């Protein structure tokens with residue numbers, strides 16, 4: 263069953279399109295990674311699926327509905343989005359940030375939180391090793407700590423479709439591996455995952471399919487072995503690459 267569908271999608275912020283002729287179908291339970299250089303359109307594509315932007319032409323559908331036209335609460339029960347950087351304008355505490363993940367389940371914005379909400383918040387923070395930040399101000403955390411709290415918020419939101427924009431950015435190796443394991447677990451639970459990665463080997467490790475982007479277009483897509491050729495990588499990233507076989511997985515390992 264197709265859960266996310268982009269058909270012939272163009273998108274322009276101003277005049278020139280930054281996404282062109284995007285055709286992409288993602289099935290329920292699939293793990294798809296977007297890779298590509300800075301400015302190739304990965305975040306923009308995620309924002310279209312999250313309903314934060316509407317296509318200039320073409321169609322974006324999530325479970326057969328246009329996310330840009332869905333009611334916010336309805337969409338937020340289906341799609342969770344870990345953005346590249348969360349920048350709340352108000353000095354919220356970590357627990358308040360993660361509680362916002364529970365908003366789609368409340369009858370109104372002003373409904374009071376119950377024990378289940380607080381339990382979900384604590385569980386989510388514990389999963390990303392961030393329970394100790396519960397009462398701290400979000401704005402006073404390090405970039406990596408903020409990233410883990412952002413992921414906790416999405417875990418509390420508990421959606422079947424998850425979008426991640428650079429989920430391992432700012433994270434040290436230990437916490438990066440922890441986040442990869444959380445993503446793998448979410449995938450194993452049957453959730454659909456669409457994520458942007460700069461670390462190509464993380465994409466190889468987790469993905470059913472890799473979508474390689476260049477200048478707003480899909481340059482190549484498919485299994486890691488097919489997409490990650492030396493020719494494709496060098497053409498897209500404009501630098502030299504070496505590819506070896508990872509004996510533990512049989513998959514390509516990219517060195518740059």
Ligand SMILES: Nc1ncnc2c1ncn2[C@@H]1O[C@H](COP(=O)(O)OP(=O)(O)OP(=O)(O)O)[C@@H](O)[C@H]1O
Nearest residue numbers: 275276280298299300301302303304305306307458
């Ligand atoms: N709000 C905006 N207004 C105008 N142009 C924008 C805006 N946001 C992004 N762009 C442009 O759209 C293009 C695609 O940007 P996007 O953020 O989607 O790329 P990306 O692949 O996610 O990049 P990165 O890897 O650096 O995060 C870039 O040329 C960028 O300059």
